[in-house]
Amino acid sequence: MGLGRFMVRRLALSLLVLAGLSILIFLIARVVPGDPARLALGPRAPEWAVQSLREEMNLDKPLHVQYYLWLRGLLRGDLGKSLLTRRPVMDDIKEFLPATCEIVLFSALVMAVGGILLGVLSASYPNSWFDNVVRVVAYLGIVTPSFVWAVIFVLIFGYIWPILPVIGRLEMTVEAPPVFTGFLLLDSLIFGKYEAFWDGLRHLILPSVALALGGMAQAARITRSSLMENMGKDYALAQVAYGIPWRVTLGKYLLKPSLIPTVSVMALDIAALFANAFLVELVFNYPGISGYGIRAMLNKDVNAISGVIMVMGVIFTGVNIIVDLVVAYLDPRVRLVGGSQSG
Amino acid sequence: MEDSTLVEIKNLTVWYRVYGGLLRVLDGVNLSVARGQKVGIVGETGCGKTTTVKAILRILPKNAVVPEGTIMFQGRNVLKMRGRELQELRGQGIAMVFQDPTAALNPVFTIGQQIMEVIKYARPGGKAKEWREMAVRALKEAALPDPERLMENYPFQLSGGMRQRVCIAMALATARTLLIADEPTTNLDVTIQDQVLRLVRRLVEEKGTSLILITHSLGVAREMTDLVYVMYAGTMVEVAQTDELFDNPLHPYTLGLLQSIPKLTGGGVTQGIAGRIPDYANPPPGCRFAPRCDQAMPICSERKPALFDAGGGHQVACWRFAAGGEAVA
Ligand SMILES: Nc1ncnc2c1ncn2[C@@H]1O[C@H](COP(=O)(O)OP(=O)(O)OP(=O)(O)O)[C@@H](O)[C@H]1O
Ligand SMILES: [Mg+2]
Numbered sequence: 001m002g003l004g005r006f007m008v009r010r011l012a013l014s015l016l017v018l019a020g021l022s023i024l025i026f027l028i029a030r031v032v033p034g035d036p037a038r039l040a041l042g043p044r045a046p047e048w049a050v051q052s053l054r055e056e057m058n059l060d061k062p063l064h065v066q067y068y069l070w071l072r073g074l075l076r077g078d079l080g081k082s083l084l085t086r087r088p089v090m091d092d093i094k095e096f097l098p099a100t101c102e103i104v105l106f107s108a109l110v111m112a113v114g115g116i117l118l119g120v121l122s123a124s125y126p127n128s129w130f131d132n133v134v135r136v137v138a139y140l141g142i143v144t145p146s147f148v149w150a151v152i153f154v155l156i157f158g159y160i161w162p163i164l165p166v167i168g169r170l171e172m173t174v175e176a177p178p179v180f181t182g183f184l185l186l187d188s189l190i191f192g193k194y195e196a197f198w199d200g201l202r203h204l205i206l207p208s209v210a211l212a213l214g215g216m217a218q219a220a221r222i223t224r225s226s227l228m229e230n231m232g233k234d235y236a237l238a239q240v241a242y243g244i245p246w247r248v249t250l251g252k253y254l255l256k257p258s259l260i261p262t263v264s265v266m267a268l269d270i271a272a273l274f275a276n277a278f279l280v281e282l283v284f285n286y287p288g289i290s291g292y293g294i295r296a297m298l299n300k301d302v303n304a305i306s307g308v309i310m311v312m313g314v315i316f317t318g319v320n321i322i323v324d325l326v327v328a329y330l331d332p333r334v335r336l337v338g339g340s341q342s343g
Numbered sequence: 344m345e346d347s348t349l350v351e352i353k354n355l356t357v358w359y360r361v362y363g364g365l366l367r368v369l370d371g372v373n374l375s376v377a378r379g380q381k382v383g384i385v386g387e388t389g390c391g392k393t394t395t396v397k398a399i400l401r402i403l404p405k406n407a408v409v410p411e412g413t414i415m416f417q418g419r420n421v422l423k424m425r426g427r428e429l430q431e432l433r434g435q436g437i438a439m440v441f442q443d444p445t446a447a448l449n450p451v452f453t454i455g456q457q458i459m460e461v462i463k464y465a466r467p468g469g470k471a472k473e474w475r476e477m478a479v480r481a482l483k484e485a486a487l488p489d490p491e492r493l494m495e496n497y498p499f500q501l502s503g504g505m506r507q508r509v510c511i512a513m514a515l516a517t518a519r520t521l522l523i524a525d526e527p528t529t530n531l532d533v534t535i536q537d538q539v540l541r542l543v544r545r546l547v548e549e550k551g552t553s554l555i556l557i558t559h560s561l562g563v564a565r566e567m568t569d570l571v572y573v574m575y576a577g578t579m580v581e582v583a584q585t586d587e588l589f590d591n592p593l594h595p596y597t598l599g600l601l602q603s604i605p606k607l608t609g610g611g612v613t614q615g616i617a618g619r620i621p622d623y624a625n626p627p628p629g630c631r632f633a634p635r636c637d638q639a640m641p642i643c644s645e646r647k648p649a650l651f652d653a654g655g656g657h658q659v660a661c662w663r664f665a666a667g668g669e670a671v672a
Contacts, residue, residue, distance in 0.1 A: 233446055234441050234443060234446035234447040235446065235447050235448055235449045237402055237441075238439070238441060238447050238510075239460070239461075240402055240433070241400050241402050241433055241438075241439050242433060242434065242438070242460075242461045242464060242465070242513075243429075243430045243431070243432075243433035243434030243435075243464045243465070244460060244461070244464050245430075245464075248460075253449050253452065253460075256451050256452070257449065257450060257451045260451075330451060331450075331451055332450075332451055332453075332497045332499070333450065333451075333497070333499055336497070336500070337499075
């Protein structure tokens with residue numbers, strides 16, 4: 001079985017998962033007690049106004065008809081209107097999602113590169129002072145929630161040592177690029193606003209690092225332990241016995257199999273980044289989708305809730321497919337047999 | 344004789360540092376291999392066979408210490424080698440085939456990538472195309488079918504026997520003076536053990552490579568080797584030309600080993616050697632075999648016997664032969 005067929009099977013499976021997810025979130029958003037139309041208009045609104053909103057949003061129809069209408073819209077990219085912002089949910093998502101994606105992508109990068117690098121260095125010098133420092137820091141990183149790091153960073157960089165910005169996405173004084181992709185860094189580059197790029201990058205660092213620390217610590221530990229395990233294997237010893245330099249053995253022949261567990265776990269960590277992004281966005285006052293989603297939930301904004309969760313579902317599925325692809329690239333046993341063994 | 348000697352190990356002592364103590368595993372091992380010679384090391388599990396050969400390649404585990412001894416390879420002391428010299432020893436001088444071919448091959452790289460990497464460091468300065476040709480030729484020599492395709496295969500796609508052939512091909516892809524094979528067939532099906540052993544013998548004979556073959560089967564040693572070392576608990580207890588050893592075994596341990604080979608004729612119940620290998624943390628003060636020996640004398644548990652010459656290059660480390668011959672080591 002080649003990579004192509006592996007992909008096709010994987011995609012079909014993902015579609016199934018997404019279909020299931022769409023039913024689930026549709027139901028959950030609707031069976032939770034409380035009348036969305038009444039909540040949206042407030043207790044003082046007249047009954048006829050509430051009733052007409054209900055009709056406008058199809059809330060008066062049976063559930064399966066509602067689902068059908070919602071799904072039809074979804075497939076056309078229409079997620080309905082938000083009761084809170086009174087705008088199409090799709091527009092809201094387009095506005096808030098890129099900012100969060102930017103943080104999450106940057107975090108994922110910090111997590112992967114930092115975690116693997118620290119893991120490799122710790123494994124190369126096991127039980128050295130470096131390894132011990134990384135170990136302690138890693139345990140701290142794993143047990144400390146990201147919003148705590150966020151608060152600590154705001155304290156340090158906001159008051160004590162203000163070398164990095166701790167609020168928002170861009171300084172007021174910096175000229176912003178026109179919104180094209182919604183990714184500030186990308187838009188700045190496209191429109192040649194290098195000052196905005198640099199300033200946006202600086203704003204991204206603290207929230208991303210706060211988000212990334214837990215996953216990075218975990219990636220470092222997993223990389224270290226699987227590298228150490230593989231170092232003890234006969235094939236590592238055989239390469240030494242053949243006079244192959246240790247850096248080649250370590251950097252190529254041991255790293256590749258050792259990254260398989262790291263990458264598999266990272267799929268979950270990247271998914272968790274979106275969840276944790278909410279508090280971090282809150283602490284850094286960073287305008288993102290997580291804040292929007294939570295507000296939607298607190299106000300039972302059904303269309304917004306379903307829309308945000310559905311978009312998240314698509315993103316998670318995408319991340320999982322990418323991770324599976326990377327694992328399949330690293331591990332021929334997965335790619336060629338379709339089984340999943342690690343080692 | 345001196346210039347034909349390839350490997351000369353003298354008084355090699357290896358200890359392992361472990362939690363709460365020291366395992367005195369090798370206790371003054373002597374071993375020598377001539378050019379083109381096929382030498383067997385026979386002994387039960389845990390007697391230090393792998394430790395001995397790992398010392399030759401300087402690939403002992405990190406907790407090993409070598410307080411004493413010399414290992415001369417082509418006239419140079421391996422234990423003193425550094426950097427370039429060590430790299431040459433490993434890349435060009437000696438190759439080793441491990442016991443478990445599944446563990447000795449990297450699961451996520453193709454056979455071709457792995458063999459070519461070995462060739463690359465054995466012949467620095469070559470071209471990728473040459474490495475590839477050499478790899479394919481080596482696989483062909485190891486009687487592997489369709490070597491071109493095999494180059495693109497991963498280890499898990501091959502059978503155990505094929506994997507071990509690949510390891511042998513890897514070891515002998517470039518010219519070597521010595522091949523060390525550490526129980527190359529113990530992890531294979533009985534039906535293919537013989538084929539793999541014959542392959543090893545054919546290749547070393549064709550290429551004039553010397554061989555150290557580790558086995559715990561006297562039968563294998565008899566078929567494969569010119570000279571046999573019998574090892575017990577970190578010492579060489581007997582060494583002789585293969586035929587001589589089987590015709591005229593001297594050491595009580597060797598006798599015990601021979602008796603424990605199942606005999607097809609006679610129908611008698613085979614008896615092993617009672618007891619087990621001593622605790623390396625507190626080895627017996629005299630002969631390490633004395634506690635298990637049914638012919639032990641008082642001196643055996645007091646002083647370690649040297650290797651005594653029993654004539655014709657046959658040497659035995661046993662006090663019972665002290666009077667007959669003169670000590671040679
Ligand atoms: N890294 C190590 N640390 C501590 N003890 C070790 C280590 N490696 C080997 N030993 C011990 O040294 C002794 C000899 O081991 P070695 O592997 O050389 O035996 P062997 O003759 O090759 O046995 P086998 O036939 O099972 O392969 C054994 O008792 C083993 O437990
Ligand atoms: Mg062994």
